[in-house]
Amino acid sequence: MEVIFELKKAPEWANEINDEIKSSFSSYFETTPLLGSDAWWDAINEDVINGKITHLGNIVEEGELVDIVSTQPLDEDFNGDGAHSTGQPEFSVIREDFWLNEAEKPKALVQIKSVTICPSGELDEHSIYIETEVIVN
Known part of the structure; x- marks a missing residue:
């Protein structure tokens, strides 16, 4: 695992991000630690997605060549072989920054930890999705 x-x-x-939240939702930090602080890391509840890389490289999207990595979630509750499995849709991200790592290969297993910040108090257009850790096996 890498x-x-x-x-x-x-x-x-x-x-x-902290400056942006302070300017738009000043009361947010009255009850929440500053993002990135030790107190924030101790308080967050990260979401974890385990998946398999299904595509790595270029695709044509809306007439433009885009370099992506696609992942199929492998959560047994949704993707198992049982009769009650519902399936999760594959998702793709543009390959930039850490997504350009050479450890990524088709069929490699990946674990993505993330957190969603809701400065307005609700999941809405002001919510911020943050990947906190990515591991490839």
Whole structure:
């Protein structure tokens, strides 16, 4: 297993987001620690997606060549072989930054940890999705 991205090791990432939240939702930090702080890391509940890389490379999207990595979630509750399995849709991200790591290969297993910040108090257009760690096996 190779950790290709670990946000906790890059503490400066949160400065701009904290400033943006302070300017738009000043009361958010009355009850929530600053993003990226030790208290914030202790308080968050990360979502975990386990999946398999199904595509790595270029596709044509809306007439433009785009370099992506596609992942099929492998959560047994949704993707198992049982009669009650519902299936999760495959999702893709543009290959940039850590997604360009050479450890990524088709059929490689991947674990993505993330958290969604809701400064308005609700999941809405102001919500911020943050990948916190990505591991490839």
